[in-house]
Amino acid sequence: MKKPLILITNDDSINAKGLRKLISLMRPLGDVVVISTVDVMSAKGHSITTTPTLKVTPVQEMPGYREFVCNGTPVDCVKAGYQWLLDKAPDLVVSGINHGSNASTNVIYSGTMAAVIEACMDGIDGIGFSLDSYAADADFDHLDAPITAITKEVIAHGLPKGVCLNVNFPYRREEPIRGIRVCRQAQGRWVEAYNDFVDEHGNNCLKLGGAFICDDDGEDTDYWAINHNYISLVPTHYDLTAMQYLDKMSRFEKVMNVL
Amino acid sequence: MKKPLILITNDDSINAKGLRKLISLMRPLGDVVVISTVDVMSAKGHSITTTPTLKVTPVQEMPGYREFVCNGTPVDCVKAGYQWLLDKAPDLVVSGINHGSNASTNVIYSGTMAAVIEACMDGIDGIGFSLDSYAADADFDHLDAPITAITKEVIAHGLPKGVCLNVNFPYRREEPIRGIRVCRQAQGRWVEAYNDFVDEHGNNCLKLGGAFICDDDGEDTDYWAINHNYISLVPTHYDLTAMQYLDKMSRFEKVMNVL
Numbered sequence: 001m002k003k004p005l006i007l008i009t010n011d012d013s014i015n016a017k018g019l020r021k022l023i024s025l026m027r028p029l030g031d032v033v034v035i036s037t038v039d040v041m042s043a044k045g046h047s048i049t050t051t052p053t054l055k056v057t058p059v060q061e062m063p064g065y066r067e068f069v070c071n072g073t074p075v076d077c078v079k080a081g082y083q084w085l086l087d088k089a090p091d092l093v094v095s096g097i098n099h100g101s102n103a104s105t106n107v108i109y110s111g112t113m114a115a116v117i118e119a120c121m122d123g124i125d126g127i128g129f130s131l132d133s134y135a136a137d138a139d140f141d142h143l144d145a146p147i148t149a150i151t152k153e154v155i156a157h158g159l160p161k162g163v164c165l166n167v168n169f170p171y172r173r174e175e176p177i178r179g180i181r182v183c184r185q186a187q188g189r190w191v192e193a194y195n196d197f198v199d200e201h202g203n204n205c206l207k208l209g210g211a212f213i214c215d216d217d218g219e220d221t222d223y224w225a226i227n228h229n230y231i232s233l234v235p236t237h238y239d240l241t242a243m244q245y246l247d248k249m250s251r252f253e254k255v256m257n258v259l
Numbered sequence: 260m261k262k263p264l265i266l267i268t269n270d271d272s273i274n275a276k277g278l279r280k281l282i283s284l285m286r287p288l289g290d291v292v293v294i295s296t297v298d299v300m301s302a303k304g305h306s307i308t309t310t311p312t313l314k315v316t317p318v319q320e321m322p323g324y325r326e327f328v329c330n331g332t333p334v335d336c337v338k339a340g341y342q343w344l345l346d347k348a349p350d351l352v353v354s355g356i357n358h359g360s361n362a363s364t365n366v367i368y369s370g371t372m373a374a375v376i377e378a379c380m381d382g383i384d385g386i387g388f389s390l391d392s393y394a395a396d397a398d399f400d401h402l403d404a405p406i407t408a409i410t411k412e413v414i415a416h417g418l419p420k421g422v423c424l425n426v427n428f429p430y431r432r433e434e435p436i437r438g439i440r441v442c443r444q445a446q447g448r449w450v451e452a453y454n455d456f457v458d459e460h461g462n463n464c465l466k467l468g469g470a471f472i473c474d475d476d477g478e479d480t481d482y483w484a485i486n487h488n489y490i491s492l493v494p495t496h497y498d499l500t501a502m503q504y505l506d507k508m509s510r511f512e513k514v515m516n517v518l
Contacts, residue, residue, distance in 0.1 A: 052458075187498075
């Protein structure tokens with residue numbers, strides 16, 4: 001069987017421990033091209049670079065493995081990767097392993113998942129992997145077996161058209177991971193606490209802080225899963241239509257008549 | 260009846276013609292606070308500023324009207340707006356009028372819609388308005404009546420929890436707009452064409468180009484609507500779960516057993 005071509009990206013920079021772990025797990029599974037952000041680019045969502053400033057720079061190359069950095073966002077990495085750098089589309093895009101959970105509504109802000117969703121829009125299978133720890137030196141070794149197993153399953157059988165995977169891992173605890181749960185995205189939100197301060201030029205600036213609040217205690221959610229030591233796997237799409245309200249909005253079709 | 264507090268934002272800068280039009284339409288409907296991006300910030304998606312560099316600067320103030328600029332993204336404008344600047348949450352967030360369509364999968368890249376989705380996550384009603392023309396001097400006058408009517412309807416009766424509106428307008432043609440259609444988001448994608456060039460420092464750079472391809476000829480879509488001279492109105496949410504595949508993914512729960 002022909003080796004799959006796997007494109008790897010993420011937003012924690014080329015030297016992030018999570019990215020290096022993901023590279024080491026993917027190389028036995030296929031030919032690998034890495035295009036990572038130069039800098040840490042957290043919370044860039046689906047942002048893309050529209051100014052003519054994008055650069056893709058080679059880092060290393062050997063048989064079956066090439067590594068590049070891109071000065072844009074994770075979505076820029078993916079777009080420039082297969083629409084410019086590579087002469088064919090990859091068979092799979094994997095993103096991560098992110099330092100920090102992308103469960104619940106964190107997926108909305110996530111560059112890790114945006115890269116995968118971008119590939120999904122182009123009909124390419126994609127998986128985002130994230131660990132529920134922001135620590136730069138977090139331990140990723142307990143993820144080797146599940147990441148390999150999930151990726152092999154996707155390579156072997158593919159994903160439905162228009163669907164990618166948002167996979168989040170609990171952080172290592174005393175007990176081993178209890179298994180994988182297919183979940184829905186939990187309802188949650190960030191409550192910000194901006195801190196005012198004066199920068200070195202005397203400007204009043206704001207520093208974003210805050211806390212994540214989960215408003216959803218459903219045991220079928222990703223947030224519940226990772227907080228109960230399960231791996232969460234959310235089949236994810238990019239259709240934002242609130243389908244259940246389509247037939248409840250007809251009053252808006254009538255407002256033009258009563259102007 | 261108490262006047263509603265309306266927060267207005269967008270990503271085309273404080274002087275954009277579409278933003279100024281929206282301000283003029285909202286001021287008769289409530290007390291208005293504008294927080295706009297300083298610069299044109301197209302395609303910033305749900306990006307937020309996590310570095311301590313955010314600034315909010317007052318531009319003008321009069322009874323019932325305050326105007327600020329923020330050096331971040333549209334989502335920063337909304338977050339800093341009601342979580343820092345204002346002493347209470349607004350009753351409504353409106354974003355736009357964007358110079359360029361946010362129909363179909365353009366919603367994924369859109370800062371205009373991300374601002375509205377951010378408010379929606381916090382339980383605040385929101386509407387994004389976009390015109391199917393990128394021209395800086397586009398004519399917005401044919402939108403006065405429908406924007407006022409849609410906004411009044413939302414102020415009067417609210418939106419379902421977790422739902423905001425993505426409203427796209429056809430560009431002025433020979434015939435008048437045919438009406439408003441409640442739609443689903445069309446399936447589409449951008450096919451990029453990156454252009455290589457050498458910048459003034461001798462660096463090889465990429466300039467993003469490309470064309471939007473709609474793969475969906477459904478007459479129930481937003482893309483169809485604006486291309487047939489209707490206003491499209493998509494009830495939009497932020498749950499990316501592909502619900503119809505939740506019960507078709509159980510094979511992934513079993514991969515851990517066969518390691």
